[in-house]
Amino acid sequence: MRTRSQSQRKEESESGSLASASKEAVGKLLKRARKGSKAKGQQEDDILVEVSKFKELPREKDKRDEGNSVGRKSIEGDDVEGSVRLGDVNEFDWEDGDILASESKEAYLHDSEKEITVEFTDSPSTTQRKPSRRATAEEKELAELVHKVHLLCLLSRGRLVDQVCNDLLIQASLLSLVPPSQLNIAEVPRLRASSLGSVVNWFRNNFQIQSHDIDRGSFKSNLAFALDTRGGTAEEVAALSVALFRALNLTTRFVSVLDVASLKPDTDVPGCSNTDAPRLDTKIFSSAVASSSDDVSHKNLTRGKHHSNDGRQSCKRSLPKGPASTTGAEDVISRDSMANKLCSDKLESHPAKFAVRPKRKGDAEFELQLEMALSATAAGVGASNSMSHIDGLSGSSSLPSPPKKLKKIVFPEHESVIQSSSSSAVWSRKLGPPQYWAEVYCNGETLNGRWIHVDAVNGIVDGESDVEASAAAGRKPIKYVVAFSGGGAKDVTRRYCMHWYKIAPRRVNSRWWDEVLAPLKRLESDATGSIVHMEASERKEMESEECLNVVNTTSDIIEDSNKVGAVQNSGLANRNALEDMELETRALTEPLPTNQQAYKNHHLYVLERWLTKYQVLHPKGPVLGYCSGHPVYPRSCVRTLQTRHKWLREGLQVMANEFPAKVVKHSKKFVKMRTSELEDASATGEENSEATMELYGRWQTEPLRLPCAKNGIVPKNERGQVDVWSEKCLPPGTVHLKFPRLVPVARRLEIDFAPAMVGFEFRNGRSVPIFEGIVVCSEFKDAILAAFAEEEERREAEEKRRFESEALSRWFQLLSSIITRQRLQNSYVEFSSPNALDNPHIDENDKSNDDKKQSMSDDLKSSQNAASIMPIRDHHEHVFLIEDQSFDEESFIQTKRCRCGFSVQVEEL
DNA sequence: GTGGAATATACTGCTTTGCGCTCC
DNA sequence: AGGAGCGCTTTGCAGTATATTCCA
Numbered sequence: 001m002r003t004r005s006q007s008q009r010k011e012e013s014e015s016g017s018l019a020s021a022s023k024e025a026v027g028k029l030l031k032r033a034r035k036g037s038k039a040k041g042q043q044e045d046d047i048l049v050e051v052s053k054f055k056e057l058p059r060e061k062d063k064r065d066e067g068n069s070v071g072r073k074s075i076e077g078d079d080v081e082g083s084v085r086l087g088d089v090n091e092f093d094w095e096d097g098d099i100l101a102s103e104s105k106e107a108y109l110h111d112s113e114k115e116i117t118v119e120f121t122d123s124p125s126t127t128q129r130k131p132s133r134r135a136t137a138e139e140k141e142l143a144e145l146v147h148k149v150h151l152l153c154l155l156s157r158g159r160l161v162d163q164v165c166n167d168l169l170i171q172a173s174l175l176s177l178v179p180p181s182q183l184n185i186a187e188v189p190r191l192r193a194s195s196l197g198s199v200v201n202w203f204r205n206n207f208q209i210q211s212h213d214i215d216r217g218s219f220k221s222n223l224a225f226a227l228d229t230r231g232g233t234a235e236e237v238a239a240l241s242v243a244l245f246r247a248l249n250l251t252t253r254f255v256s257v258l259d260v261a262s263l264k265p266d267t268d269v270p271g272c273s274n275t276d277a278p279r280l281d282t283k284i285f286s287s288a289v290a291s292s293s294d295d296v297s298h299k300n301l302t303r304g305k306h307h308s309n310d311g312r313q314s315c316k317r318s319l320p321k322g323p324a325s326t327t328g329a330e331d332v333i334s335r336d337s338m339a340n341k342l343c344s345d346k347l348e349s350h351p352a353k354f355a356v357r358p359k360r361k362g363d364a365e366f367e368l369q370l371e372m373a374l375s376a377t378a379a380g381v382g383a384s385n386s387m388s389h390i391d392g393l394s395g396s397s398s399l400p401s402p403p404k405k406l407k408k409i410v411f412p413e414h415e416s417v418i419q420s421s422s423s424s425a426v427w428s429r430k431l432g433p434p435q436y437w438a439e440v441y442c443n444g445e446t447l448n449g450r451w452i453h454v455d456a457v458n459g460i461v462d463g464e465s466d467v468e469a470s471a472a473a474g475r476k477p478i479k480y481v482v483a484f485s486g487g488g489a490k491d492v493t494r495r496y497c498m499h500w501y502k503i504a505p506r507r508v509n510s511r512w513w514d515e516v517l518a519p520l521k522r523l524e525s526d527a528t529g530s531i532v533h534m535e536a537s538e539r540k541e542m543e544s545e546e547c548l549n550v551v552n553t554t555s556d557i558i559e560d561s562n563k564v565g566a567v568q569n570s571g572l573a574n575r576n577a578l579e580d581m582e583l584e585t586r587a588l589t590e591p592l593p594t595n596q597q598a599y600k601n602h603h604l605y606v607l608e609r610w611l612t613k614y615q616v617l618h619p620k621g622p623v624l625g626y627c628s629g630h631p632v633y634p635r636s637c638v639r640t641l642q643t644r645h646k647w648l649r650e651g652l653q654v655m656a657n658e659f660p661a662k663v664v665k666h667s668k669k670f671v672k673m674r675t676s677e678l679e680d681a682s683a684t685g686e687e688n689s690e691a692t693m694e695l696y697g698r699w700q701t702e703p704l705r706l707p708c709a710k711n712g713i714v715p716k717n718e719r720g721q722v723d724v725w726s727e728k729c730l731p732p733g734t735v736h737l738k739f740p741r742l743v744p745v746a747r748r749l750e751i752d753f754a755p756a757m758v759g760f761e762f763r764n765g766r767s768v769p770i771f772e773g774i775v776v777c778s779e780f781k782d783a784i785l786a787a788f789a790e791e792e793e794r795r796e797a798e799e800k801r802r803f804e805s806e807a808l809s810r811w812f813q814l815l816s817s818i819i820t821r822q823r824l825q826n827s828y829v830e831f832s833s834p835n836a837l838d839n840p841h842i843d844e845n846d847k848s849n850d851d852k853k854q855s856m857s858d859d860l861k862s863s864q865n866a867a868s869i870m871p872i873r874d875h876h877e878h879v880f881l882i883e884d885q886s887f888d889e890e891s892f893i894q895t896k897r898c899r900c901g902f903s904v905q906v907e908e909l
Numbered sequence: 910g911t912g913g914a915a916t917a918t919a920c921t922g923c924t925t926t927g928c929g930c931t932c933c
Numbered sequence: 934a935g936g937a938g939c940g941c942t943t944t945g946c947a948g949t950a951t952a953t954t955c956c957a
Binding site: 137140594595596597628719721757759760761762763764766767768769 | 911912913919920924925926927
């Protein structure tokens with residue numbers, strides 16, 4: 001039940017401003033992180049305690065699990081030392097079995113020392129089945145917070161990279177490297193994807209992914225270094241490509257797959273590409289990266305025998321220095337050799353570390369793929385050798401040697417180079433799927449131009465449809481693809497995702513994400529839409545010239561028709577609006593999934609079997625297709641049903657003669673309650689009907705028509721009240737007055753009213769109605785409010801009078817208590833003092849003192865303030881003689897004086 | 910490896926109109 | 934006598950979402 005309040009808090013945080021929401025999220029995360037680390041520390045302490053207990057009290061532990069394990073008996077002894085993984089200690093789970101015979105544990109008995117050493121070479125968690133446990137709401141909330149904060153960090157990172165891509169010095173340096181023949185791309189009037197091929201190939205042949213462990217302080221410095229060495233992390237090389245395109249005056253975005261921490265707790269490990277890890281400023285997940293690097297190194301070792309004769313050793317050694325050895329037109333899987341080099345380097349430095357690691361299934365698969373790739377390389381070596389080197393083309397003999405080319409696939413319709421799916425699997429094994437690329441706006445593509453995916457790192461142009469497949473092959477399904485430009489960002493995931501239903505559950509709720517992106521999207525739009533008008537005019541010319549005789553590819557037909565329509569309608573549609581439309585069109589034209597589970601929460605399609613209790617298809621059609629024989633309907637046909645009563649709350653009533661759209665069983669609790677009510681009525685045959693619930697759809701309702709108020713009488717329900725779920729539920733001619741204490745006012749004026757029941761709250765195990773104000777006929781509203789105001793005034797005056805009288809009473813109590821205390825103290829002194837009885841002054845005046853005390857008490861009864869009460873001297877009781885009193889008529893203060901000098905001021909009321 | 914069914918479990922939403930005692 | 938105020942143990946079930954396991 002805690003989660004309800006949590007949900008409320010969650011909604012509240014979402015409804016706040018973006019900045020406050022972000023701050024709150026970061027704050028919460030930090031708080032939790034601190035708490036978590038503290039808790040973890042505590043947990044470890046606990047574990048240590050546990051271990052010490054384990055060491056000290058093996059017998060006790062054994063007693064608890066008496067007769068369980070042979071192995072446990074075998075470790076019984078006075079001295080037991082165990083090397084135990086701390087993480088498992090708090091989950092001691094004794095098992096039956098012989099330790100000596102166990103495969104996962106090795107026990108060495110040192111009989112001579114009577115000491116037993118138990119070494120676990122494998123974690124029990126890997127052999128034991130993990131206990132099934134769902135993440136709690138708190139864990140989910142934490143995961144969501146991490147997800148959001150990570151997203152914000154990655155957005156910032158992308159903006160940073162985008163900013164550096166605009167650096168004029170870097171752009172100028174890149175331009176100075178580009179051969180003059182490539183520079184004319186800037187002057188192409190109608191840029192097409194095919195026009196980018198040559199410059200992309202040039203770039204790819206001159207810049208490769210390399211691993212640098214040195215962080216030079218800023219991304220700009222790193223990028224400058226990468227430019228200098230013709231290699232860097234995948235992010236840097238992609239950024240260089242973006243800078244180059246921008247230098248060539250092409251409208252270009254830096255696109256990044258945000259490899260964000262999972263939205264769900266403990267599902268996948270967030271990370272980044274291997275080569276980026278050492279340099280990433282955030283350095284969050286270095287451990288994960290390190291392990292993956294190790295994997296690569298290991299793989300390299302295990303395939304070493306295949307490499308011995310294939311001539312790749314030279315590549316390993318001379319890669320960064322040698323000249324380009326193959327033509328720029330040839331497409332190559334460069335990452336293999338790059339990674340081989342990196343891995344070989346690591347291997348050489350840590351030969352023993354990887355020699356004993358077991359081969360995994362994935363490694364074997366990888367080796368198989370690599371062997372196939374290498375055999376293809378061997379076949380192509382002769383051909384590649386015969387081809388001329390591109391030294392002259394590149395214009396630099398000092399450029400690093402490009403790797404051996406393995407495979408190329410040319411798609412004639414695009415005239416661009418795209419790697420096959422099999423090759424994508426190979427790259428994914430090595431360095432993971434591409435995480436960074438560029439988008440270049442080609443005004444010559446389709447009718448209105450479009451953004452073209454350009455992965456210069458891998459030499460891919462217009463390969464947007466392969467991004468999802470490669471990501472899936474690399475076990476890193478894309479969640480967010482964001483394009484950065486002009487300091488802004490835009491979510492372009494739709495362009496690269498064909499199966500939105502797969503990634504939708506992995507993304508944060510769209511409202512938050514849209515709010516985050518809204519300001520960034522404007523910035524991005526301003527940066528990339530600045531030349532819209534010129535293009536629009538050009539487009540109009542083109543339209544008149546070509547008379548719309550444009551042959552589109554099948555996939556472009558829908559989006560182009562949309563674009564044309566939009567442009568024709570508005571005349572001012574800009575590039576971003578067109579792109580939005582394109583992405584929207586993609587969202588609405590997703591292919592039908594082939595498995596039934598996918599329809600469970602699909603945003604476009606639905607299977608009837610996955611409808612919930614309160615859902616129905618209306619209308620039931622059209623059938624969009626079939627999945628395993630089940631008809632597929634559009635999600636837009638799904639309607640939510642409600643009971644008559646629930647519709648009433650929304651100010652709707654079910655139309656006459658409407659049959660229920662669905663009849664479902666009532667909850668047992670409700671049935672039980674109703675049947676107990678009906679027992680008295682001894683209704684027979686109605687129990688079955690009471691056990692069901694009739695549901696109606698929105699289309700079966702009409703606006704609520706309540707009886708009108710007549711002759712000043714408010715129409716009430718059977719309980720003599722009006723249920724005011726909303727303003728729509730008020731009977732016509734009545735008003736809801738929400739002030740308190742209106743009932744006596746209405747009664748006094750003899751105006752008909754009804755208590756307004758606004759809802760229920762659950763208190764002490766039962767629902768209790770909440771009343772707020774009354775419902776009266778509209779004509780009495782002013783009269784009641786006037787009387788209410790008058791009554792409130794009177795009540796406030798009465799309240800004030802009561803308050804003052806209470807204050808007086810409390811003052812009297814205070815002063816009385818002071819006097820009582822004084823009297824008690826005097827009495828105590830009298831009885832305790834041995835000379836008290838000998839004091840003639842007191843004896844003589846005893847009676848008169850009592851009288852005077854009485855008079856003082858009377859005076860104090862009417863007093864409000866004792867101005868000064870001095871401490872009482874020992875053995876002396878003050879006597880205030882009447883002749884010594886004075887009275888100030890202006891201030892009404894009476895001063896009483898004792899002969900000893902003590903005085904009391906009393907204010908007369 | 911994938912899909913589907915079955916199962917387990919955490920979370921969420923729905924339900925909905927006291928009663929007895931004390932004080933004034 | 935009667936009206937107003939106050940304090941009681943904290944519903945509990947069904948549906949849904951989601952993870953996991955098993956099997957084909």
